[in-house]
Amino acid sequence: MPFLSTTSREKLHAIIFESNTKAGKAFDVGLLIVIVASILIVMLDSIASYHQQYGQFFLTLEWIFTALFTIEYILRILTLEKPLKYALSFMGMIDLLAILPSFLSLVIAGTQSLMVLRALRLLRIFRIFKLTHFLGEIRFLRYAIRASLNKITIFMLVVFTVVIILGSMMYLIEHGQNGFSSIPDSIYWSIVTITTVGYGDISPVTPLGKFFASVIMFIGYAIIAVPTGIVTSEMTAAMRRKQEQHETCPACGREGHDVDASYCKHCGNKLEN
Numbered sequence: 001m002p003f004l005s006t007t008s009r010e011k012l013h014a015i016i017f018e019s020n021t022k023a024g025k026a027f028d029v030g031l032l033i034v035i036v037a038s039i040l041i042v043m044l045d046s047i048a049s050y051h052q053q054y055g056q057f058f059l060t061l062e063w064i065f066t067a068l069f070t071i072e073y074i075l076r077i078l079t080l081e082k083p084l085k086y087a088l089s090f091m092g093m094i095d096l097l098a099i100l101p102s103f104l105s106l107v108i109a110g111t112q113s114l115m116v117l118r119a120l121r122l123l124r125i126f127r128i129f130k131l132t133h134f135l136g137e138i139r140f141l142r143y144a145i146r147a148s149l150n151k152i153t154i155f156m157l158v159v160f161t162v163v164i165i166l167g168s169m170m171y172l173i174e175h176g177q178n179g180f181s182s183i184p185d186s187i188y189w190s191i192v193t194i195t196t197v198g199y200g201d202i203s204p205v206t207p208l209g210k211f212f213a214s215v216i217m218f219i220g221y222a223i224i225a226v227p228t229g230i231v232t233s234e235m236t237a238a239m240r241r242k243q244e245q246h247e248t249c250p251a252c253g254r255e256g257h258d259v260d261a262s263y264c265k266h267c268g269n270k271l272e273n
Contacts, residue, residue, distance in 0.1 A: 009078070009079050010079075012075060012078075012079045013079040013080070015027050016072070016075060016076055016079060017076075017079070031072070031121075034065060034068060034069075035098075035118050035119075035121050037061075037065070038061075038062070038065040038069075038118055039118055039119050041058050041061050041062055041065070042062070042118075044058065045058040045059075045062075062102060063102065066099055066102040066103075069095070069098045069099045069118075070099050072095075073095050073096065073098075073099060076092075076095065094120045094121055095121065097118075097120070098118045098120075098121055141235070144231055144234040144235040145231060145234075147234040147237070148227075148230045148231045148233075148234045151230050152227050152230055152231075155226055155227065155230070159194070159223060162194070162219075163187055163190040163191050163194055164187055164190075166190040166194070166216055167183060167184075167186035167187030167188070167189065167190035167191075168183050168186065168187070169212065170186045170189065170190065170204065170209060170212060170213070171183050171185075171186035173204070173206060173208050173209045173212055174186075174204055174205070174206060174209050177205075178202075178203070178204060178205045178206075178209075179201070179202035179203070180202065180204075185202065188202070189202045189203075190216065193213060193216050193217060193220065194216055194217075194219060194220040194223060195220060195223075195224070196217070196220045196221065196224065
């Protein structure tokens with residue numbers, strides 16, 4: 001890199017990307033504090049009374065935070081041998097999203113509210129405080145949800161059909177009155193009722209309508225339980241498969257090895273039983 005010597009780049013890389021040193025952990029903790037502060041400023045600025053009184057102060061702080069994040073992003077790029085790989089990675093895209101809204105606000109009004117996307121940078125807390133073992137549990141949950149997706153999709157299509165039928169029936173029962181002025185309005189009421197949200201902006205008045213609404217409410221409780229049961233079943237199956245397999249390869253961190261495997265099928269490293 002023309003801007004940094006090899007020694008300087010290595011030192012900066014250790015501070016910015018590593019958290020197992022005192023300087024690296026101090027940098028990461030300081031970064032988290034700045035991220036939280038910037039998010040709070042965006043939230044406070046959205047309150048009309050605060051914006052009117054402290055708007056200019058908040059704007060100044062937002063640009064200071066943006067300048068700090070921009071410098072940090074540039075330093076991350078400069079200290080890497082393959083900066084494009086980092087820029088296109090998940091965390092690299094999040095770091096870029098932390099600074100883009102401020103510059104976009106110069107061209108498109110209102111986009112500064114997108115700076116709350118900086119909250120995504122708090123994901124770094126998993127690495128900073130050695131919480132990476134929780135990421136394995138997140139992957140486990142993701143596998144269970146993915147396995148349940150087809151069943152839940154079919155179930156939601158059935159529910160969608162049911163609410164259309166129930167809404168249309170309520171429209172006929174209430175004779176297009178009492179808020180049920182159209183079939184779409186009646187379908188909206190059916191969705192609100194069957195999900196047990198119950199806004200109360202539309203409610204039946206006729207005895208038959210009240211009875212029909214009561215039946216839909218009971219159906220709603222049963223419907224809510226079905227997706228939960230599907231996901232729970234898949235989580236149980238995933239847990240069983242996980243117990244039958246090796247945990248993770250200590251070298252590459254990949255999972256899914258056969259029970260009788262002695263070596264990792266991805267990198268060839270010896271597996272621990």
